[in-house]
Amino acid sequence: MTLLAVDELRVRVATDDEPLQIVDGVSYEVGEGRIFGIAGESGSGKTVSVLALMGLLPRGASVTGAARFEGDDLVSMTPARLRQVCGREIGLVFQDPLTSFHPMLSVGRQLTEHLRHHYGATRADARGRALALLDEVRIPDPATAFERYPHEFSGGMRQRIAIAGALMCEPRLLIADEPTTALDVTVQAGILRLIDRLRRDRALSVILITHDLGVMSALADDLAIFYGGRIVEDGPADELLAQPRHPYTRALLDALPHPESARGEPLRGIPGPPAQPGSLPSGCVFHPRCAYAVESCRTEVPELRRLGDRGLACPVDPFAP
């Protein structure tokens, strides 16, 4: 079952110069109880495309397209209704739990105000829910943690608390934007396991945004690779990472140190800087950095073609099996 269906989403942001097209027609579906991964480098539009769904972009951003969430279109909804739907049905976790918490308010206050606002829960009920969730995300001694302040916790513990906070209203969808990027690897592993467990125990759907394809490989069921505001390749995460078809995906994977590759083998960087909104190349946005580009790549924007359960926006398709 599909929980969220995004169709031809476009985001344009007004600037002092000319408007910037940050997201340029992306479509994807998030299934119930599945983890949908959005991967890409900085500036690829991955975060903006998700913030746009929740109406969290600054004024001046125009969002078009559709995003059906349980049948309702998030894009055309009134702001008041959108706040209600997002507040109750969508939980959000950001990269840096230190900046997403208010430093002067206790953890308990921040976990419960959400529930009290959206559901009018009593103080005692909200506290009970918070303690149960703190326990579920493995915070030792939840009752004490409830009274403490964000700075009193380590980065990993803060991220666990942030996840507990996102789950307070029992959302159907959790959006996690680089949830482990600020953490050390041994701590990251704990958060990955936590997200995986929550997804299983609660049949939670997750949109996982990260640049880290290793993290994707551990968690994502379905994966979309973003570049220059578009999806260049998508499909089941295991297949896509094992047999990437788009030259960009392939290059991104080649640039990573692989645990099993030999030392001294030079890494293969991608030549040229990543495409940035405002200076997007014509045709295929990846063509100036692509080793397989042909003449038509300069002028024609490639369609995301369906190939079974994979999608590929590359007419050259140099890695066809």
Place this chain on the structure above:
Amino acid sequence: MSVLEIEGLEVAYERRGHDPVRAVVDASLAVGRGEIVGLVGESGCGKSTLARAAVGLIRPTSGKVVFEGRELSPLDRGARGREAARLQMVFQNPYASLNPRRRVGRQIADALAILGLASREDRPRRAASLLDRVGLPPTAVSRFPHEFSGGQRQRIAIARALAADPSVLVLDEPLSSLDASAQAQIANLLVDLSRNLGLGLLLISHDLGIVHQVADRVCVMYLGEIVEEGPTDEVWARPLHPYTEALINAIPHPDGRRFMPEALPGEVPDPARPPAGCRFHPRCPLAFDRCTHEHPPLEEVVDGRAAACWLAADRAVRQAPGTAPRAAEG
């Protein structure tokens, strides 16, 4: 021959009304000509403090730093010896380490001018050739840092360090603010510089994966101490310290095989109150009675490999290539 030698270095941060925090405890390492040494550990392990003490930005409480055969004095208000300029540092964030208001060529020429390494007329040409060395076009001299991507800025920072004609570069997380594609390019540049200019590199990083790819030898730090040291390949393939093993097992694999990294139980303890005995013992899956009260020294276990673990010798025997694994004894 080692160009940079750090011996028994200790750095303690004084705190009013509290015991000092020993951020680095009895650390020794050496970097040879043309050698890349990786220094790996997680946040708060003391790796950046060690790097800063190595170049003299922080005064060590004890121990010494010997560079090109001379003991290095910590940086003071006054100038330090010209020779010490051959030990250079590159910082994590090239957005902060470059002057945003000064053209790139000027920033590099400044270094040449201060050290008297080129005449006024010669400086622009030298600046351009240094930029060329790090893979930037000569036109970069007249541009400003904001006109460059993160990876290019890190190249500029490296070019500026190279202006001093260094023999050793200490690089503090030079890759961690970059996207994967830029990271790979800078990593390759570092290997190239080390091999072709005979530069010794001390590469500080939290990312054991990238260090594995470029470093000849690696030192692993935990809570202020170096707990394992050895050739990168061997450490990676057969870690002797349980912490090194935990670090390796926590790295995700980007291959679509759904490998779920392993988490290390517990939290890094407060460095002001480190655990007694082995500092890693409360989180160690192999800890036994001795570890709780007796501190294991960093000792050579097999040729060229050292570990600070009471079980290291036994692990080395069991993990040696060609020997079948046998059940733990005793």
